[in-house]
Structures are given as C-alpha cells and as structure tokens.
Amino acid sequence: MTDIGLWGVPLAILGGAIRVSTPFIFVSIGEALTERSGRINLGLEGTLVFGAMSGYAVAFHSDSAWLGVLAAAFFGLLFGLFHGFVCKLPKVNDIAIGIALMLLGTGLAFFFGKPYVQPVAPDLPSIPFGFWSDIPQVEAALRINVLFILGIVLAVAMAFMFRATRIGLIVRVVGDSADAARAMGINIDLVRLLSTGVGGALAGVAGAYLSLYYPGSWNEGISSGQGLMAVALVIFARWNPVNCFWAALLFGGAGALGPALQSVGVTQGYYLFYAAPYVLTLGLLIATSSTRRAMSSAPGELSITK
C-alpha cells in the first residue's frame, strides 16, 4: 500500500461517506415521501433489517444480487403497505404502529435469517471510478456502488416530482391539509397508503445494500440504527429529498471518521469516534430546533408536529 500520510484521513472519510451513506439515502428519501404525505413510519428500522435478510437470502438462492435487491424492495413494500393500512383504521397512532413494526421486522428477520448467517451470497457490483489513479487508497475510495448513483438519481427525481408533477403536488396537499385535500376530492388514505408503501420499499433496498455490499454479509448486528436515524435525518433535511442526500452524506462521513482515524493510527477515543453519527444526530436536532414554534416547513398533518 502506498503511504499517503494524513491525506489518507479525508480520502477514507470520502470513501466511507459514499459507502456508509447509501442506506441513509434510501431510507431517508423513502421516509421523506411518507412524511410529506402526512404519516410518519418509525418501523423503517425493522423494514431495513428484514430487507437485509430477505435480500441476502434471495441473492444466495438465485445467485443474483439484483434479484435480492428486488426481493428486499418487495418485502419492504409489504411492510410499508401494512403500516399504511393499519394507520388508516380509526384511533390508530402511526408512531405506536411504527415501533411495533420495527420490533416485528427485526424479530422476523432474525427468525428467518438464522440459516443465512454462514452462507456467502453474491455482492452488488460497483463501478471503479478511481481507474485513473494508481494509488490504491484513491481507487478504494472511488469504487462506487451502483445503488449510490441510483440514490442520487432518485433524490433528484423525487425533488422534481414534489415540484412539478401532479402526483407530487397531491402528496404535498394531503400531507399539509387533509381538509383541503378532501375538498378537492382526493382519497387521502390511498395517497398515504401508497406513499408509505413506496417508503417501505426504499427502506428494503437500503437493507439489501447493507447485506449485499457493505458490510456485505447477513448477521443480526447488521444495522446500527440507520432506519431510526434516517427519520431524524429527514427532519434535519426539512423534508427535501435533495437535502436528504446531502444529510446522508454528512452522516456517512461522520460514521467513517472512526475507521479513517484508526487507519492512520489514531487509536485514542476510538469508541468516541464511532459514536460520531449519533452525537451529530443529537447536535443537529438541538441546533435546528426552536422553542417557540413548530418547524415552518414541516408537513401540517404530521402527528409529531400537530
């Protein structure tokens, strides 16, 4: 390995940010859609873990990583639709259902996932954008997974959808003023059901990324709370998909800080650096909060801001 000294730290952080942020991007964009429609789905952590397991299992059996991703998206969709369906029943609280689904999703994933801890499934492909360099660290940092690029496309596409499509405007109307939506004759429950379903599917894809690319194997400790942190991230990103992407990158970078410093021999405060994303979550939420009023850009129908 070529010694590039302290340059290794920012490079490792960049590479880490790209690798670690991908699941954040998918979960948070999905959650942004769900929350823009006026529901909050806290169950995405469970969806993510189940997506990781089901994606890994299907990839192992079919020997195709992409089939695994599709399967994860499908199961994520089911979880999302289930959440959306239960929440439209009267007197149901979306936050409580979300927590129940989080526990159910992880529990089911551990139950069905036991046989897949040992076997090795195929990995998702990545594109070597660092081919021009012969420094291995650069090459490693710029080996970018296809899903990351798909995430960028998705963020831009969803931002466009919210801004300039009928469906996007309808989702925003439903999320902001149920009365206005009803007056327009929009079926609110259906819009929210589909939004939650798509949000779940994206969380499933995020899970498949974890088990099929980075870290790239299925075990019970695969998620370190990405599904939950993504919810905080959506709030920090002010429900804007493109901001979700940048916020995910920031979180990813914070997550890569520990390993990056370790790689250049900084071992002091090792666990502290690993806690960086969580500290960042807390810090950002406090910094962007207001004691006086609810956030101005928050969807009006969201149960946490009502």
Add this chain to the structure above:
Amino acid sequence: MSISEVFGGIPVDRSTLRALPNKAIGVATVGMTMRFGAFTALDTVSITVRAGTFHALLGENGAGKSTLVKCMMGFYTPTSGQMMVEDREVEIADPRAAHELGLGMVYQHFTLVPSLTAAENLVISRARVSPVIDWTREKSGLLTFMATMPFSVPLDVPVARLAAGEKQKLELLKQLYLGRRFLILDEPTSVLTPSEADELLGMVRGLTQAGELTCLMITHKFREVTRFADEVSVLRRGQHVGGGRVGDLTTNEMAAMMIGEKELAQSADRVSGTGADILSVAGVRAMDRSGLKPIAIDALTVRSGEIVGVAGVSGNGQMELMEILTGQRPTPAGEIRVKDRPFRASRRQCRDNNVRYLPEEPLRNACAPKMSVAENIAFRTFDTIEGSGRERFWLDGSETRRRGAELVAAFKVKTAALDAPIASLSGGNVQRAVLARELSGDVDLLVAANPCFGLDFSAVAEIRARIMAARNAGAAVLLISEDLDEILELSDRILVMSEGCIAFETPIASADIAEIGRHMAGHA
C-alpha cells in the same frame, strides 16, 4: 386503475361539461325553505342577486344566513324552493354542480394549503392538471391571468407566509381563476384588519362594477354594507324581513330589520341591593385571536348583586375579554382587581375570592373530556377538606362521588353514570354539570360567556334562573353573550363591545334597543 382514479376522481376531460360563464351571472332563490326536523331554519326565502351587483346578506347569529348559502351551494338540499341562475331554473345537487354553473364560495377559514406556494395552490385546485406540470408555461399563464385582475399576490411564496389579507385575496383569486362568476363571501373580513378589509372589499366592488363578478356577502357589519354593497337582504329567524338598495336605507332601518321589534322580556325576580365593587378592570391591553387587532378595556366594574351584560356582534373582542379574565390570554398591560386586590386568575386567588367561570364551549374550556362526570364536578373541591378549607394530599374518592351525586341530582344533570366520561354527555348536560360545579358553595364573582348557546328552551330558562339566583344571593355577575335577548332579560347594566373596546354603557332602565344595535354595528 388509472392515475386519475387513484388520485380521487379528478376529471381528466372536461369536454363533456358545460362551458363556464365568462362574465357576472345573476342568481336568485325562490321560496327557499329548509327544515331540520321540527325546526324551520329557512322559511320561504326569495332573494334576487342581479348580475354584476354586490349584495349583502345581513342577520344575527342563527338568522339562517349560513343555511341559505349552503342551500344555494348544494351543501344542503332544501326542503322546498328553487334556485335560478341567469333566470333559468337549475338543480344543484352538490357543490360540484354549483361549481360547474360558475358558483363559488369563499369561507371564513382559509382553504388554501399552507406549505404550497400561491402558484401551486392555484394550479392544483384546477379540475384538470397535467401529470407533469410545465411550470414555465403555467407561470406565464398565471401572470397573464393576474394581469387581468385588479390585484395580485406573490406567486412563489408559501401561502403560510402570506398575511391574512393576502391569503383572503388569494382565495378570491382562486375562485376567479377557476371561472366562478358568482361568489358567496362568508364574513370575509372577520380575520382581516380594517384596512385590509377595506382593500379587499374595494377590489370586489371594482370587479362587480366591471361586470366580471356577482357577489353575495354574509356580514353583520353595517359599515361594510353601507360602504361597499349595492343591495341588501335582511334575514331574521329564517325569514326574509326586508332589503333593497343600500342607498335607500339608513343604518337604523337595517338594524331594526335585523333585530326586530323586541319587547323587553320580563326578567326574573330581582332582589335589589347593589353592593361593593367586586371586579374592576383598568387599562387592560391584549391582542385578539388573530394577533392583529388590539383589545383595549379601559374601565369595567362589576358590583356585588348586579349582572353586567356585555353585548356585541361576535368577533368584537368579547371572547378575548373572557380569556383575559380567566387568565387564558396574556395581558401585557393593565390591571385586574377582585375585591380590591390584584387578580391573576390563579387557582388560589379564585378559591380565596370565590371567583367562578362559565366559559363558552364548556367541554373544551372547562372540562377534562375523558374524565368522569364526578371528577369534573370535583375540580374546584377535590384538593380541600370540606368545611375546614385546608388542602388535602390524599384524594377521597367516596367523598368525590357523594358530592358529585348530590350536585348531579340538584342540577338535574342527565348522565348514565357518575363514572361516565363527561364527553359522553349532551351539550346541555355538560353545561349543567359545569354550572353545578361553578355555582355550588359561595360565589362572589361569576363570569359567564354564552351560557345558553345551543341549548333547548327548558335548559335555557333553568340556567338563566340559576344565574339570577346567584345575583340575588349577592354575587357579581359579568355576562358576555351574543344573544341580545338574554342580555336584555338578565342584565342590570349593559355594555356594548365593538372593535375590541367597550363602546357603550347603559343601565337597563333606560336601555334603547335601537341605540344598542347601532353601537353593536360600530355606528355611534
């Protein structure tokens, strides 16, 4: 399933629909009658709103104004009667049918989506929206549309950040944008400052004069009628009692039509003997619910053994006065004194001075809806030992139930059980339960707001008798009410609130209804 079915049946093709009118249309009702059970809300009302006029619909609360416009817009199906649009009989089955004829309505509350910009609100409210919105084209279309309007609003700012006046203008623009040529405005200025109101109504007047629009405005502000309207129709108790060209009528004549020939109702037996000042308010300043208009109570006193009635058209600061007295509204300036000691409506001060409240909407303002009837009745007493008045730490459940049972019986509260949540009671029984709590024990000051609103006759008579009994027992009573009959029946002294101030005061003996009506209408 097609995309339009998924997203709520927005018709994608309007070619089958009739073309919308492109200039002001005339609308009339013929013998419109609406009965709810035995109650006649609207009794053969025929009004004609000629094309291109600004028509005002005047009436007290409950006179049937809302019922009439809801029948016109198809929210209600009238018991009998006919709608005429451009001298043709039309059937209006639902609001959508009304929209297709070019009829629209602007409500008191805003129907815009707060986080969407004005442009987004306008485009999405349209019946037909393309799946991908070409904003360059839409924007230029909107700007062309705006150029034909006498006023404009910023298109790219989220509606939540617009001022109330601009929101109301946008509501109006939206109706015009959707091709509505007959507009019903339901008290459009209730959330606006006087200058915003003048601007908005001036614009509407301009549009009607230009023949672009016909407007029917519900209001009870005479100032707006005399300044902006061409014609007026007055409703009282569901009947059309008069109207005509605004220029031919004086404010006094309109007030007389609105209020009617009222006899001073024989009030309940009074035991005379007014005593010392109990409540005195001096120089109090606060903001109203919209945060725009100031409330200013310079001087208000209520003496022991008298009922002071506060009359006024709703929305002139009476509810804010109630909230100031109950401590629900911050008062940056002024002083409230009870029995000559400063009073900030704390629980201790209320208990020491025997201050009791009967707020409007008692279920919301004076109850914990999901707690039981007995618990709600015990709110004043649960933490003191009966007799000694000392505070207690441990609650006494059987004591609470015993007292609850006594009061439920004494005040004839109809409840399935003492343990039933108070929210399960009917409005009148919630009111009785609150009255039972507030009027038991010694009462030195009672502040009541619309105590009989929405109750049936027997309940009304009983509650008024109890208020009178409290007065006769020496309590000072401040009665805030939108029901002038109630004020006239109960009060010893009458105040009129208008535009956040006390505009007029008269003892009951020399009360002149016409004069009270003028002050209520803001015309001194």
